[in-house]
Amino acid sequence: MSTVKKYMMRSLNSVSKEDTVKEVIRAMHKIEMSVLPVVDEENTFLGSIYSENILRNIIPEQYGMLESHRLLHEINQAAENLKEIKDNKIKEYMLTNTSVVKEMDNMDNLADIMLHNEESYLFVVNEEGKLRGYISRGDLLYYLSEVEEN
Template sequence: MSTVRKYMMRTMNSVCEEDSIEDVIRVMNKIEMSVLPVVDDENKFLGTIYSRNLLKNIIPEQYGFLESHRLLYQVNQAAENLAEIKDRKVKEYMSTNTTAVKENDKMDNIADIMLDNKESYLYVVNDDNKLRGYISRADLLYYLLEVGEDQQ
């Protein structure tokens, strides 16, 4: 039975809870990821920071997400709101209830976890809760493809 370790991606970026929101946005843009793991100084997994959470905090609630007839106003207002929070710390906006999986977990269990949490990525930790990598839906599909090929 295959484990997460075989399919996970080991190369990734992470941020610390004391990093600024501006730094996080710049990292997200540079690596083209909308979610990043948050770790402490010993690389222990603490949670995640989502671009979605940041957007919810800067787009005026009464307008929802960018309705076309209010687009210009909303973009200007969102930019102003972002300027107000860009120096704040990740710990104020991160999610701590993120599910992480262990590198020795069986791949058969990953689909349920990923679909139950509606996550595109699951972060992978070792037994000491230190971040080791991530596993994506694409990795899960590749695993399933290999299982199907083995059955033929």
């Protein structure tokens, strides 16, 4: 039986629920990830913050195509809206019902979880709920390629 622990990535940045929106945006930009795990001071997984959650709170129009003559106005409005929330704590925007997997879970079950949740990444915790890393669809594909070779 192959476990998630064998294929997961162990290097991972996380944020605290007390971090500000501005700090989280900078972290996302620096590490080039649009989703980050939120942990407490003991590294217990609390949830996830998605860039989409922040965007929903600052973009005046719902996603979709903006008319070109309104684009500049909408961008300026989004920047103004961001200015208003940049010092808010990320706990206001994070999701707490995020799916996670345990490091000792069977890789055979991972495909179902990833595809049903439409997630590119799943965060990995140990038995105590402490964040251990993440696993991506790329890691799942690598596992499947190994199964195919054997």
